[in-house]
Amino acid sequence: MSGTAVAEVLAELAGLEDPKARAVNERHGDDHGVNLGKLRAVAKRLKTQQDLARELWATGDSAARLVALLICRPKAFDRAELDTMLREARTPKVHDWLVNYVVKKSPHAEDLRVTWTADSDPVVASAGWALTTERVAKDPQGLDLDALLDVIEAQMKDAPDRLQWAMNHCLAQIGISHADYRPRALAIGERLEVLKDYPTPPNCTSPYAPTWITEMVHRQEAG
Structure with missing residues (x-):
């Protein structure tokens, strides 16, 4: 060209x-x-x-x-x-x-997901978490959801903004997609209170994980 x-x-x-x-x-x-x-x-x-x-x-x-x-x-x-x-x-x-x-x-998405999630650069790590969230929703087989929740529980509260946002999305997705893990996901969200006071426009779902999980599960059950 x-x-x-x-x-x-x-x-x-x-x-x-x-x-x-x-x-x-x-x-x-x-x-x-x-x-x-x-x-x-x-x-x-x-x-x-x-x-x-x-x-x-x-x-x-x-x-x-x-x-x-x-x-x-x-x-x-x-x-x-x-x-x-x-x-x-x-x-x-x-x-x-x-x-x-x-x-x-x-075809390199999974390899990069693993590499990026462990990266010391929080912006790079946030990409790894975004790919992990995709797998939680669409292809969870082989993922250790308990281990993911352990990391989120230990690190999300003090993570830089971009990384915190990505980890919070993963937390919510685990709670939304996996009923067995929903109580723990809700409990982690309630204890950490990440994004609890985030300004949310009318008719939009709050990014606060307990609210987000509850709202999306309600929609799934209603639909």
Whole structure:
């Protein structure tokens, strides 16, 4: 893919820059000002282009990296590439899209889950916990849920924000998906009180694990 194509995409994204969108994004730790609907439209027009995706990622520009994650072929990245990309993804939206849109679809997801969860970098570890939460919900066979709850109980209260959020999601998912472990998950959430006072908009479920678990189980039973 020619450098011109990369320059054209960057120019188009620069033209979509919106100061209001940037202000909202920056409040969430992101450093771009492109409306995500418009960004997705750019990616939809480009379709799948793995070489262009790699070049856009290499620019380091967050909006370009988000486009890259939408037009790449997730299974085309090797394990080392994904590990490097995750460590380079320092803004929340790039990090989240990389994990959810690419790594989860990769044959290397389980290997990376184990490696990242044990990483000393809390942002990297949060990606490992996100992958663990996915397994808790969809493929729990082989996971030691008691051991996961042990780690959450011991470490979540004092974990940095991104890691704490990811561990809390895993705690809630264990309680939601596994009735046998629900009492312990609820008890851990109640004792640690992580995110208990998190401001939650009307009609949204609180991220406080006991409330989250109770609400989702109620919905499952009602449905």
